[in-house]
Amino acid sequence: MRRLLEDAAERAIQYVEKLPHRPVPPSAEAVAKLATFDEPLSAEPTPAEQVLQQLDELGSPATTAMAGPRFFGFVIGGALPASLAAQWLATAWDQPVGMHAATPATAELERVALGWLVDVLGLPAGCGGGFVTGATMANFSAMAAARHAVLKNVGWDIEGQGLFGAPEVSVVVSEEVHPTVLKGLGLLGLGRNRVVRVPVDGQGRMRAEALPALSGPTIVCTQAGNVNTGAFDPIEAICRRAHAAGAWVHVDGAFGLWAAAAPQRAHLLQGAAAADSWAADAHKWLNVPYDSGVAFVKDPDALRAAMAISAAYLPPSEQRDPYDYTPELSRRARGVEIWAALKSLGRDGLAEMIERNCRQAQRFAQGLEDAGCEILNDVVLNQVLVSFGDAGTTNEIIARVQADGVCWCGGTVWQGRTAMRISVCNWSTTDHDIQRSLASIIRQIGV
Numbered sequence: 265m266r267r268l269l270e271d272a273a274e275r276a277i278q279y280v281e282k283l284p285h286r287p288v289p290p291s292a293e294a295v296a297k298l299a300t301f302d303e304p305l306s307a308e309p310t311p312a313e314q315v316l317q318q319l320d321e322l323g324s325p326a327t328t329a330m331a332g333p334r335f336f337g338f339v340i341g342g343a344l345p346a347s348l349a350a351q352w353l354a355t356a357w358d359q360p361v362g363m364h365a366a367t368p369a370t371a372e373l374e375r376v377a378l379g380w381l382v383d384v385l386g387l388p389a390g391c392g393g394g395f396v397t398g399a400t401m402a403n404f405s406a407m408a409a410a411r412h413a414v415l416k417n418v419g420w421d422i423e424g425q426g427l428f429g430a431p432e433v434s435v436v437v438s439e440e441v442h443p444t445v446l447k448g449l450g451l452l453g454l455g456r457n458r459v460v461r462v463p464v465d466g467q468g469r470m471r472a473e474a475l476p477a478l479s480g481p482t483i484v485c486t487q488a489g490n491v492n493t494g495a496f497d498p499i500e501a502i503c504r505r506a507h508a509a510g511a512w513v514h515v516d517g518a519f520g521l522w523a524a525a526a527p528q529r530a531h532l533l534q535g536a537a538a539a540d541s542w543a544a545d546a547h548k549w550l551n552v553p554y555d556s557g558v559a560f561v562k563d564p565d566a567l568r569a570a571m572a573i574s575a576a577y578l579p580p581s582e583q584r585d586p587y588d589y590t591p592e593l594s595r596r597a598r599g600v601e602i603w604a605a606l607k608s609l610g611r612d613g614l615a616e617m618i619e620r621n622c623r624q625a626q627r628f629a630q631g632l633e634d635a636g637c638e639i640l641n642d643v644v645l646n647q648v649l650v651s652f653g654d655a656g657t658t659n660e661i662i663a664r665v666q667a668d669g670v671c672w673c674g675g676t677v678w679q680g681r682t683a684m685r686i687s688v689c690n691w692s693t694t695d696h697d698i699q700r701s702l703a704s705i706i707r708q709i710g711v
């Protein structure tokens with residue numbers, strides 16, 4: 265066992281050490297060699313050392329260097345050293361965090377991590393929370409709590425009676441709602457398509473004055489951090505309107521909620537603490553390894569009512585039992601890496617990381633503008649949208665940037681215009697990485 269784990273650690277260390285120096289995408293040969301995995305399962309066992317060796321020799325080169333400093337695709341984030349190391353240790357613990365009495369270490373770490381998160385994100389003290397796989401499930405879990413509360417207000421027990429015969433629940437989203445929110449609504453029986461969509465402005469912010477008249481059980485889903493522009497809905501104004509009508513306000517803040525932790529960016533979330541629930545991804549800007557998201561609900565009892573199971577073989581507890589707040593009964597202890605990331609960064613380190621990435625995004629925008637490119641968004645956070653001309657030209661340059669391999673950026677269509685999207689959210693990205701990446705992108709324009 266010792267030899268095997270040391271070998272695994274050594275291979276992982278080598279992988280991590282190479283990350284800043286290798287091309288970001290895997291080579292075509294490495295991807296082709298993945299076919300070697302596709303063999304019939306042998307009847308005989310294979311020694312664990314050989315299993316690991318094959319995994320490393322075939323698998324590692326075929327990964328994209330997403331954890332590295334020059335991956336700017338989607339909104340990804342790396343893995344802070346303390347959080348990666350904590351995940352290794354917690355994997356050895358192998359605790360299905362759920363019951364405090366059975367898994368005290370992980371349950372306690374999650375309780376502490378939740379309190380720290382609520383604090384650094386400026387959410388109301390006493391907020392409930394659940395550690396889930398990502399913002400998709402965080403949105404789902406928070407909206408399940410919302411569904412519980414708005415129906416309870418009109419005397420309907422949704423968990424007991426289901427949706428058949430229930431009063432109608434109105435759901436309001438913006439035209440820029442993230443598709444995972446709609447998926448969550450579908451899973452909750454509230455429907456992906458029966459939502460009311462509110463128009464947005466040129467940055468993708470919900471236009472608060474265009475909110476429809478609200479009445480009856482209603483959930484309003486807002487967004488903090490648009491996946492293209494990084495823009496924030498005017499959550500304070502939306503809360504005022506929605507709360508006057510007794511509606512529940514949810515904030516999808518997968519990456520944008522982290523702006524609250526950086527004093528220079530916190531104004532973007534002005535008034536967002538007045539909402540009723542929030543979703544954030546820890547695997548994005550907190551830089552913990554996949555998978556990790558958090559659902560926050562101001563009234564912990566609403567989340568508990570939606571998520572708790574009751575079973576005679578699971579005794580009631582005086583302590584906070586994590587399984588009362590998540591869709592899963594058994595799951596890995598995601599709060600451990602979150603605790604380790606926050607503990608290692610400290611309040612100032614977190615603020616500095618967020619602010620640094622935002623500054624780096626601005627550096628990208630400035631450098632590209634200086635090279636004659638058009639920036640399509642106000643760079644308020646960590647997202648930059650750049651156009652190189654018409655759709656064909658822009659797509660061609662994106663392909664060249666990816667093939668050059670110095671950095672990786674993807675494409676998107678923003679309000680009808682094809683653009684390259686740059687997302688900076690990795691602790692290990694240096695200003696030199698930005699310079700190298702800018703030089704690579706600018707070289708492709710000149711080709």
Ligand SMILES: *Cc1c(COP(=O)(O)O)cnc(C)c1O
Nearest residue numbers: 398399400442444491518519545
């Ligand atoms: C990334 C993202 C999601 C989905 O998060 P997952 O972690 O992939 O489940 C939802 N909303 C927004 C705004 C996002 O950026």
